Amino acid sequence: MFTWLGTLFARIYVGVAHAEAPIFPPLKPTGTPAVPTQTYTGPLDFIKSAVVPLGDNILQSIFLIAGFLAVFYLIYAGVQYITSNGVPDKAKAARGAIINAIIGIIVIVASYAIIRLATGLGGFLNSAAVSNIK
Secondary structure, eight states, X not given: OOHHXXXXXXXXXXXXXXXXXXXXXXXXXXXXXXXXXXXXOSHHHHIIIIIHHHHHHHHHHHHHXXXXXXXXXXXXXXXXXXXXXXXXXXXXXXXXXXXXXHXXXXXXXXXXXXXXXXXXXXXXXXXXXXXXXX
């Protein structure tokens, strides 16, 4: 019944076990070692190269976590609605939770878009725009 699966496994096993060349060749050092040689000539250089990417990463992490929580809350409210079994109070509470979760997702997406637009126009948190400052 599962002979094709066994044949496939055997071919993969034989191919991997008896391979002469490694699947991933070892890394060879090329050129100079990757040691940071960046020097800061002023506070603006430090802001451009260290603070701005850190702030951008923090903002992206906050929006990612908020999005996951909002979607999880939407799923939880949906399960509550399904398991309400026609009880009007439970169904009404679950429906309100679903609406709140959808509003939360809309607010998260809108605020992310507004911040991305503002950083693109203002150029403070966008590292590409900050690199043009002299």
